[in-house]
Amino acid sequence: xxxxGTALGLSAAQEQLYxxxxxxxxxxxxxxxxxxxxxxxxxxxELGPLVREGIVRVHDGTLEVAPPSEVVVLMLTRWAxxxxxxxxxLTHLARxxxxxxxDDGPPxxxxxxxxxxxxxxxxxxxxxxxxxVGWIEESADDLLFLRPDQWRMPSESAMAVAVTQAILEGxxxxxxxxxxxxxxxxxxxxxxATIGEQIRVVPEVPTRLAVIGNRAMVPEPPGLSSERRVIVxxxxxVDMFRAYFEALWDRAVAVPALERGxxxxxxxxxxxxxxxxxxKDEQIARILGISLRTVRRRVAxxxxxxxxxxxxxxxxxAVRRGWL
Numbered sequence: 001x002x003x004x005g006t007a008l009g010l011s012a013a014q015e016q017l018y019x020x021x022x023x024x025x026x027x028x029x030x031x032x033x034x035x036x037x038x039x040x041x042x043x044x045x046e047l048g049p050l051v052r053e054g055i056v057r058v059h060d061g062t063l064e065v066a067p068p069s070e071v072v073v074l075m076l077t078r079w080a081x082x083x084x085x086x087x088x089x090l091t092h093l094a095r096x097x098x099x100x101x102x103d104d105g106p107p108x109x110x111x112x113x114x115x116x117x118x119x120x121x122x123x124x125x126x127x128x129x130x131x132x133v134g135w136i137e138e139s140a141d142d143l144l145f146l147r148p149d150q151w152r153m154p155s156e157s158a159m160a161v162a163v164t165q166a167i168l169e170g171x172x173x174x175x176x177x178x179x180x181x182x183x184x185x186x187x188x189x190x191x192x193a194t195i196g197e198q199i200r201v202v203p204e205v206p207t208r209l210a211v212i213g214n215r216a217m218v219p220e221p222p223g224l225s226s227e228r229r230v231i232v233x234x235x236x237x238v239d240m241f242r243a244y245f246e247a248l249w250d251r252a253v254a255v256p257a258l259e260r261g262x263x264x265x266x267x268x269x270x271x272x273x274x275x276x277x278x279x280k281d282e283q284i285a286r287i288l289g290i291s292l293r294t295v296r297r298r299v300a301x302x303x304x305x306x307x308x309x310x311x312x313x314x315x316x317x318a319v320r321r322g323w324l
Contacts, residue, residue: 014049018065021047021056025065032063120232128226129153132210132217133162139213142172144245148205149224151177151185160192167196174198176248178205179270182255193258200252203270203279209241216241271298272318 024032033043050056055071057064136143143166150159163173179201181189193199207222216238220228232238253270271284281299285292299311306317 118234135212141213144211145175146209151188
């Protein structure tokens, strides 16, 4: 659960400064800075990150501070743009590497201004789990997975053994699952959590992905197919896949109960995340695998608990309380 400032990438000091200048919105900059025992230039310097985010503006010497409701909109817009950009980049990367293997010379280098293909290849067919198990055994790095449907595959147990061994060696394994996995395969997730895999869930996981050390694997095109895969070793591209994973991980919801053998998610947090994205009740019910009546009952209960009259106000108040 992140506080408002943290979600926007602000430090605790910058968030505190926002709280200090918020009541002074509409006042002259000189008056505000004097009240905070700073010169106008000093205050402007400290407000720099807030100004860049559009949270604070200075117009004709007057300080204008966005209220929390506007900050929530800025935050959600930033999240949406970031994830959309990451998704577009992921798709472009997968489509841009049909000829990855270089004919000669070091991969990924520039020779006299001439581009050399990226280090990697497109693979058709083969045994994906065996490949990933080999990567795990060969590397000493952490493991990152997007797992939209793998619990349905017969190779699940072999992968679990390899992941267990990696965790016993002191490595970190993190995986993002769709919320439906808690309903369709609770025993698998409980088992994974028991061996030490860190698990978070989101309403939907858009593609399979594995990032292990200096290698990444994603379907071609991104999605659920394993017939064609892009395998990449180019550092910049692997870092891109890692950043895409981290973007989803930051949005995902932890399920601490898994470690206690319980696959019950925090529905309220998942519901709030869906409401913040503008999802309708029917869509939320389908994604989370709960009834429409349950969705409406839980939303009404949350609005009552938050003391608000609309869903938008619920999002604002949830962020203010650090629930999102």
